[in-house]
Amino acid sequence: MNFVSLFTKKEHIVGLEISDAYMRMALLDTKKKKGLKKSEIVFLKEEPLTPGIIVDGIIQNKKIFSSVLKKFLNESPVKLKFGVISLPQNRIYSHIFTFPKTVEGRRLEETMKLTIDFQLPIKSTDVYLDWEKLESDEESRVLLAAIPRSIVDDYLETANSIKFGIIAIESHPISFSRVIDIPKNETVISIYEYESGTDISIIHNRIVEFSIYLPKKYLENNPIAEEIRKIKDFYESKGNKIDRIINLTETKISGRLGRDAKLQPESGKWSVSIGAALRGLLPKADDNLVSMMPLGTEEAYEYHKAIVFSSLLGDMAIGLSVFFSAAFIGAWFLILILQQNLIVPSSKSSGTLALPADTVSIENRAANFNSLIAATGQIVANSTRWSVVLEEIHTKLVPGIAINTASLDLPALSISGVAKNRNQLNLFKQSLESSSLFINVVLPLTNLNQKDNIPFSISFKLKDPNSIGYANAQ
Numbered sequence: 332m333n334f335v336s337l338f339t340k341k342e343h344i345v346g347l348e349i350s351d352a353y354m355r356m357a358l359l360d361t362k363k364k365k366g367l368k369k370s371e372i373v374f375l376k377e378e379p380l381t382p383g384i385i386v387d388g389i390i391q392n393k394k395i396f397s398s399v400l401k402k403f404l405n406e407s408p409v410k411l412k413f414g415v416i417s418l419p420q421n422r423i424y425s426h427i428f429t430f431p432k433t434v435e436g437r438r439l440e441e442t443m444k445l446t447i448d449f450q451l452p453i454k455s456t457d458v459y460l461d462w463e464k465l466e467s468d469e470e471s472r473v474l475l476a477a478i479p480r481s482i483v484d485d486y487l488e489t490a491n492s493i494k495f496g497i498i499a500i501e502s503h504p505i506s507f508s509r510v511i512d513i514p515k516n517e518t519v520i521s522i523y524e525y526e527s528g529t530d531i532s533i534i535h536n537r538i539v540e541f542s543i544y545l546p547k548k549y550l551e552n553n554p555i556a557e558e559i560r561k562i563k564d565f566y567e568s569k570g571n572k573i574d575r576i577i578n579l580t581e582t583k584i585s586g587r588l589g590r591d592a593k594l595q596p597e598s599g600k601w602s603v604s605i606g607a608a609l610r611g612l613l614p615k616a617d618d619n620l621v622s623m624m625p626l627g628t629e630e631a632y633e634y635h636k637a638i639v640f641s642s643l644l645g646d647m648a649i650g651l652s653v654f655f656s657a658a659f660i661g662a663w664f665l666i667l668i669l670q671q672n673l674i675v676p677s678s679k680s681s682g683t684l685a686l687p688a689d690t691v692s693i694e695n696r697a698a699n700f701n702s703l704i705a706a707t708g709q710i711v712a713n714s715t716r717w718s719v720v721l722e723e724i725h726t727k728l729v730p731g732i733a734i735n736t737a738s739l740d741l742p743a744l745s746i747s748g749v750a751k752n753r754n755q756l757n758l759f760k761q762s763l764e765s766s767s768l769f770i771n772v773v774l775p776l777t778n779l780n781q782k783d784n785i786p787f788s789i790s791f792k793l794k795d796p797n798s799i800g801y802a803n804a805q
Contacts, residue, residue, distance in 0.1 A: 342412060342413055343358060343360070343373075343409050343410075343411060343412075343413070343611075344413045344414060344415060344498065344608070344611030344612070345357070345358050345404070345407065345411050345413070345414045345415075345608060345611065346358075346359070346414070346415050346417065346506070346603075346604045346605060346606065346607030346608025346609070346610070346611060347414050347415070347416050347417065347604060347607060348417050348503065348506070348603040348604040348607065349385065349388070349416060349417065349418055349419075350380075350385070350388070350419055350503075350525055351380065351382075351385050351386060351387065351388070351419075351525065351526065351527050352379060352380055352382075352525065352526045352527075353377060353378060353379050353380055354377070354378045354380060354399070354400070354403055355375075355376070355377045355378075355600070355601065355603065355604040356374070356375065356376040356377075356378075356403065356404075356407070356604055357372065357374075357375055357601060357604035357605040357607070357608040358372070358373040358374040358375075358407060358408075358409070358411070358608060359371065359372060359373060359605070359608045359609065359611070359612060360373050361612055370609065370612060372605070373408065373409070374407055374408055374409075375601060375604075376403065376406060376407070378399065378403050380396075380399065381395070384396050384399070387419075387421055387422060387527070388418050388419040388421055388422045388482065389422065389482055389485070390482075390485045390486065390489060393485060393488070393489050393492075396489055397489045397492050397493055400489065400490070400493060400495070401493040401495075404493075404495060411495070412494070412495065412496055413495075413496045413497075413498050413611070414490075414495065414496070414497060414498070414607075414611070415497075415498060415499045415500075415501070415607040415608065415610050415611050416486060416497050416499070416500045416501075416607070417500075417501055417502065417503050417505075417506040417603050417604070417606070417607040418478070418482075418486075418500060418501075418502060418503070419502070419503055419525065419530070419544065420502045420503055420504055420530050420532075420542050420543070420544045421528065421530075421544035421546070422478055422479065422482055423476060423477070423478045423502045423623070424451075424452065424453065424458075424475075424476070424477045424478070425474065425475065425476045425477075425502065425539070425542060426474075426475050427465070427472055427473065427474050427475075427538075427540060428443070428446055428450075428472070428473045428475060429470050429471070429472050429473075430442060430470065430471040430472075430473070431470060431471065432469065432470050432471055434471045435471060439464065439471055439473070443462055443473060443475070446475075447460065447475070451475075451477065453477065453479075455477075457479060457480060458477040458478060458479055458480060458623075459477065459478055459480055459483050459500075459623045459624055459625060460475065460476065460477035460478075460623065461475075461476060461477075461621045461622050461623055461624075462474060462475040462476070462621065463619055463620055463621050465538055466536075474538070474539075474621060475621075476501070476502065476505075476621045476623055477623065478500070478623045483500060483623060483624060483625075486500070487624075487625075497624070498611075498615075498622075499610060499618070499620070499622040499624065500622055500623045500624050501607070501610070501620070501621060501622060501623070502539075502542070503523060503530060503603050504521070504523075504530065504532040504534070504539045504542045505539055505606075505620075505621065506602070506603045506604075506606035506607045506610075507521070507523070507579060507602040507603045507606050508532075508534050508537050508538065508539050508606070509537060509606040509609050509610070510584045510585060510602050510605050510606045510609065511534070511577075511579065511582050511583075511584065511585065511599075511602055512582060512583045512584060512585035513534060513537070513585075515536060516535075516536065517535075517574045517575075518533065518534070518535040518540075518571065518572060518573055518574050519533070519534055519535075519573070519574060519575050519576065519577050520532070520533055520559060520562065520563060520573055520575075520576045520577070521533075521534055521576075521577050521578075521579050521582075522555075522559070522576065522577070522578050522579060523579040523580070523603075524578075524580070526547070527546065527547055528544055528545055528546040528547045528549070528550065529544070529545050529547075529550060529555060530542065530543070530544050530545075531543050531544075531545065531558065531559060531562060533562070533566055533573070535571075540566075541562070541566065543562070545558060559576060563576075578599075579599050579600075579602060580599045580600045581599055582599045582602070583598050583599065584598045584599070584601070584602055584605065625730045625731045625751060626731060626733055626751060717739055717799065719768070719798065719799045720739060720744070720768070720793075720799060721737070723766055723768045723769070724737070724746060724763075727759070727762040727763050727765075727766055728759070728762075729755055729758045729759050729762055730751075730755065731750060731751030731752065731755035732748060732749075732750055732751070732755060732756070732759045733748045733749045733750075734746050734747070734748040735747055735748045735749065736748070741793065741796060742792055742793070742796065743790060743792060744769075744790065744791055744792065744793070745788060745789060745790040745791070746788070746789055747786070747787060747788040747789075748786075748787060749784055749785065749786055749787070750784075750785045750787055751783065751784065751785075752782060752783055752785065753782060753785060756774070756785055756787055757774075759789075760772060760774045760789060763789065763791060767794070768793065768794060768795075768798065769791045769792065769793065769794060770791065770792050770793070770794045771790075771791055771792045772789065772790075772791040773789065773790045773791065774787065774789050775788065
């Protein structure tokens, strides 16, 4: 039985812009009008952050941030369980690498692995990184982005604590490059100002060619206009051309969203959160964009859906237990009332008292009702508690593992999914073997040549089926 495939429905994925001073949220939806699909704004929200909660894009107070984030999300008109997070550029390393056009497919993957090992300015083991191939007719161009693991882990831990699933993490420039109104083949320098500094980016054909964050203290002695001139001169020295310089907060959003009444009069300031929300509308199987997380976007989405379903299943089990308990208590009181009505006080007659004609029928109905209540209690006592198994699997998960399906047909059980790499898959197997609930954990040796995004299937058995009430239910 495939539990994870049950109760599937459309889930809203919100776009969240996070900075030191505020959070902005954009919720979009796709609707058909005249046979065409169009993205429309459902909800926009901005919330200031007290100084010190986030500093330079890093969470400093997880407890306060989680409470603010939970309150922020709860104000949405729809239930939000998933989101794309956009973070400031100042802690993110990004670079575009160029290779000959002949470097494609598997050769490109191998080339990028060597490039990461030799040209990344930080240890690859200390960061979450990802890359995507950019469109180009003349050469193979690849965008690489990396961020320290500790920063991302804090966001993931905080979001998970309020049952909110982050499916992708990207930078502000990548988010707003999707929506700002720039004609094709035009190259612009964009300026995005924060209280703590300024982001300067070069964007061409909606691709972030260059981005740098300049702290406020640095700009006190180095005028922003001079820094922009240096960046422009450097870029144009390679035969490129800058068409204009724009301030992001004063720039319109392109297309249908730019004409939405909800954006007036400051459409530009919502470009980051709306850009992140637009990514959330993409089919998960087609989302090959950069995401600085332990899992790819599709794997992260399926992983969090499995967690949500596991929680739902546990809540259903508790709800059913409460229902049957309430029914049992109500039936017990009803039986007491019936028994009291059947008792004939002996003090009213010294002789033999004739029983009413329907007394036997009433007694039979009471006996049948007692049998029904007893059977109901037996069902509750013998119900198999699958939530115990799902919760144990959840506690044994390790980073980099996304579970897609769970087959819980006893005595054999199995789960399948995708592992980020072979090492994380082995760690997950060892974690399951350490469980006090499972035995005979088997991981078939398949896809040995595949090093990343490895599909897997693990089978195991329960050490004691009685622990979840299975043996009694047979």
